[in-house]
Amino acid sequence: MEKCNCRSILCTQMTSSGPHILPAVSSNSDSNLQKRYRCSLVEVIDVGVRYPPEWRKTLIMLLYAVLSTLLSSLVVVLVNNWVPAQEIVSPLPDLFPRSFGSSAWAFQLSEFCSFLLLTLWLIQWFLLRYKSIVGRRFFFILGTLHLYRTLTTYVTVLPVPSQYIICENKVSGGWEVILKQTFKLMSNGGFFLRRSPTFCGDYMYSGQAATLILTYMFIKTYSPDIFWVYQLFCWLLSVTGVVSIMFTHTHYTLDVIAAYFVTTRIFWWYHTLTNNQDIVVWKGICHGQETGNDAHG
Structure with a gap:
């Protein structure tokens, strides 16, 4: 031997x-x-880990995001009919505009930051090796954010945050007119293009702030640490865009704070589960053991 x-x-x-x-x-x-x-x-050969692209799953998540955005846009059109008139209900007291005022040019700045940040993310996503996996992660979180926003917008309609906002005329007609307005809202680019007049009532929480934060988090997570200058630049774009939203007073400050907490928590929870499969496996094992003990007991 x-x-x-x-x-x-x-x-x-x-x-x-x-x-x-x-x-x-x-x-x-x-x-x-x-x-x-x-x-x-025993000879050990390191051939690296390769994951299947599974583009079918990515397309399903893309469809999920599109349908969630469509539902969110439909609710925005409906809520615009329910929002109280500005002459009847005045805006709620808000600390940020009361302390710093409001600026109309800040909305264009927030749009520019949103468009540039999204463009950088699309370029970065195209250069990724596992773009199908990262893509369906992005679409899933984006769609989930729209679903949550649909719920929060629908259950509580807040008054218009500023007297200077011109709201879209209330829709009078059947579902054909409502769907037409819904597709009009989606064709205008959602939260990235200026809509004047605007659909009012979709305040809790800010969809544009959520998209700014989510895009930066994906850029930061899926880029090498050596690109810290690029990551810092994207962080500045995200912060500038979010602060500009509060300066325009098209949202309450509470809307932006809620968007930050909802977006970051969904992002962190999702990636915690995807990066730690043992959590799901051990939960399944423990559940199976408990079920077995109950059955035998």
Whole structure:
């Protein structure tokens, strides 16, 4: 028998239930102990980890994001009919505009930051190796944000945050007119293009702030740390765009704060689960054990 004195050797002990891998035995080990093991040379080749693209799943997530955006736009059109008139209900008190005022040019700045940040992310996504996996992650979180925003917008309609906002005329007609306005809202680029007059009532939470934050988080997460200047530039774009939204007073400050917390928590929770599959596996195992104990008990 050969002695186990090499790092590339695995020692196995033959038992009735099959071979068991045991630690390698050093050259000065007891000879009787060495006879109990059979050593074999194992060559380890690192070929790297390759993940299947599975574009079908990416297309499903893209459809999910599109349908969520469509539903969100439909709710915005409906809520525009329910928002109280500015002559009847005055805006809610807000600390930021009361302290810093408002500026009309800031909305154009926020649009510019949104458009530039999204363009940089699309270029970066196109250069990624696993663009299908990252793409469906982005589409899933984006669609989920729109679904949550649909719920929060629908259940509570806030008054218009500024007297200077000109709201879209209330839709009078059947579902054909409502759907026409919905597709008009989507064709204008959602939250990235200036709409004048605007659809009012979709304030909690800010969809544009959520998209700015989400885009930066994907840029930061899926770019090398050596590109810290690029990451810092994108962070400045995101912060400038979010602050500009508050300066325009097209949203309440609470809308922007809520957008930050909802976006960051969904992003972190999702990536925690995807990067730590053991959490899901162990939960399934523990659940199965508990179920088995209950069945036997």
